[in-house]
Amino acid sequence: GAGVSQSPSNKVTEKGKDVELRCDPISGHTALYWYRQSLGQGLEFLIYFQGNSAPDKSGLPSDRFSAERTGGSVSTLTIQRTQQEDSAVYLCASSSLSGGYADTQYFGPGTRLTVL
Amino acid sequence: GIQVEQSPPDLILQEGANSTLRCNFSDSVNNLQWFHQNPWGQLINLFYIPSGTKQNGRLSATTVATERYSLLYISSSQTTDSGVYFCAVRIYGNKLVFGAGTILRVKS
Numbered sequence: 708g709a710g711v712s713q714s715p716s717n718k719v720t721e722k723g724k725d726v727e728l729r730c731d732p733i734s735g736h737t738a739l740y741w742y743r744q745s746l747g748q749g750l751e752f753l754i755y756f757q758g759n760s761a762p763d764k765s766g767l768p769s770d771r772f773s774a775e776r777t778g779g780s781v782s783t784l785t786i787q788r789t790q791q792e793d794s795a796v797y798l799c800a801s802s803s804l805s806g807g808y809a810d811t812q813y814f815g816p817g818t819r820l821t822v823l
Numbered sequence: 824g825i826q827v828e829q830s831p832p833d834l835i836l837q838e839g840a841n842s843t844l845r846c847n848f849s850d851s852v853n854n855l856q857w858f859h860q861n862p863w864g865q866l867i868n869l870f871y872i873p874s875g876t877k878q879n880g881r882l883s884a885t886t887v888a889t890e891r892y893s894l895l896y897i898s899s900s901q902t903t904d905s906g907v908y909f910c911a912v913r914i915y916g917n918k919l920v921f922g923a924g925t926i927l928r929v930k931s
Contacts, residue, residue, distance in 0.1 A: 738917060750909065750921035763916050796864060802917075808853060809917035814866040 709733075711815035713799050719821045720789055728784040728818045732801030738809055739782050740802075741774060744817070745795035753797075756782065757804065789822045796820070825850045827912055829922035836900045836929050844895040844925045846910035854913040855886050857895050860924070861906045869895070869908075900929045 712731045720726050732739050741753040752766040756776040767773075771789075776782040786793055796819050800812040826849040836842055846855070857869040870877050870884040872893065877884055881900075886893040897904055905928050911919040 740918070742919070749923050750911075752918040752920070755916060755918055757917070763918065765916075766918070798866065800919075804917075809913060811856065811868055811871040812919060813868060814858075816863075816865050819864075 711799055711801055711813055713797075713815040713818050715818060716816065717819045717821075719823065721823050722791060723788055725785065725787045726789055726820065728786075728797050728820070730782045730784070730799030730801075730815060732780065732782070732799070733813055736801035736803050736813075737779070738802045738804055738812075739776055740800040740812060741782070741784050742798045742800065742814075743795045744798060748795075750798075753784070786820075789820075791822050794820055794822045825852070825912065825914055825920050827910065827920055827922040829908075829910060829925050831925060832923065833926045834928070836927065838900060838902060838929055838931050840900050840929075841896070841898045842900060842927070844897070844908055844927075846893045846895070846922055848891050848893075848912050850891075850914075852888070852912040852914060855888075855893050856911050856913070856919065857884055857893070858909045858911065859904075859906050860909060866909070897927075900927075902929045902931050905929050 739756045755763040771787045774784045796817040798817045799815045802809045802812045828847045854873045858866045872886045881898045883896045907924040909924045911921045
């Protein structure tokens with residue numbers, strides 16, 4: 708597609724429920740990233756997928772967070788048993804790679820998650 | 824981990840004025856990007872600049888990697904330039920580490 712797309716744009720859920728956030732990267736980009744933007748923590752890295760390699764999960768804040776990337780394209784970020792501190796804007800980005808290094812990362816519009 | 828500091832934290836300009844935003848980082852990085860986050864929250868790429876100087880219209884950026892800083896210049900500012908400006912450095916594993924941002928408000 709023309710850019711990175713994310714859905715839903717807004718999600719309101721009750722504490723304890725599970726949520727799934729979707730990301731469609733730019734066509735042909737082999738690298739996909741999830742970040743989170745919250746008032747207290749700013750913009751922080753969550754997880755990185757590169758081709759068929761094992762993902763870098765070093766930024767996931769707890770084991771309630773997981774992500775997968777199917778067919779090397781679409782990615783889903785799942786948050787189980789949501790807590791109020793999970794409220795944030797979840798941003799997805801994608802990039803091409805040159806010699807293993809990421810080129811410019813392009814960001815989607817984000818999903819605003821509110822946990823009541 | 825690496826520290827990324829941006830200054831100033833807030834900036835108010837009169838339309839037509841020029842400004843310089845600064846980004847300091849505490850360790851060697853593979854690359855650096857500047858973003859503008861518009862009032863709707865979209866992060867827009869401005870520059871991908873590991874070193875040297877680049878220009879795009881009224882905006883330009885300079886990165887001096889050996890001295891661990893980057894500068895973003897905005898000339899003849901317009902109200903549409905308002906928003907938050909972030910620098911982000913790319914470290915090992917291709918992840919980006921973001922600064923806290925500079926909030927820019929341009930008044931007409």
